[in-house]
Amino acid sequence: MAKSKNHTTHNQSRKAHRNGIKKPRSDRYESLKGVDPKFLRNMRFAKKHNKKGLKKAMAAKAVAAKAVAAQAAPK
Helix, strand or coil: CCCCCCCCCCCHHHHHHHCCCCCCCCCCCCCCCCCCHHHHHHHHHHHHHCHHHHHHHHHHHHHHHHHHHHHHCCC
């Protein structure tokens, strides 16, 4: 009796491309599960204390936008 065929990739590429080979969908925020606890704790404090600088930056941005609007206004 002849040996039987074990494996072939015939037609598999065509079948895969009929519906298109798509990249896996990526999440907006990757899970932090399993990340070093010391790093997570530091990240939490960094986010918490970054809010003061963020408010200052937003205020400066508003002042700059107001100056640009005043300059662009017709005279």
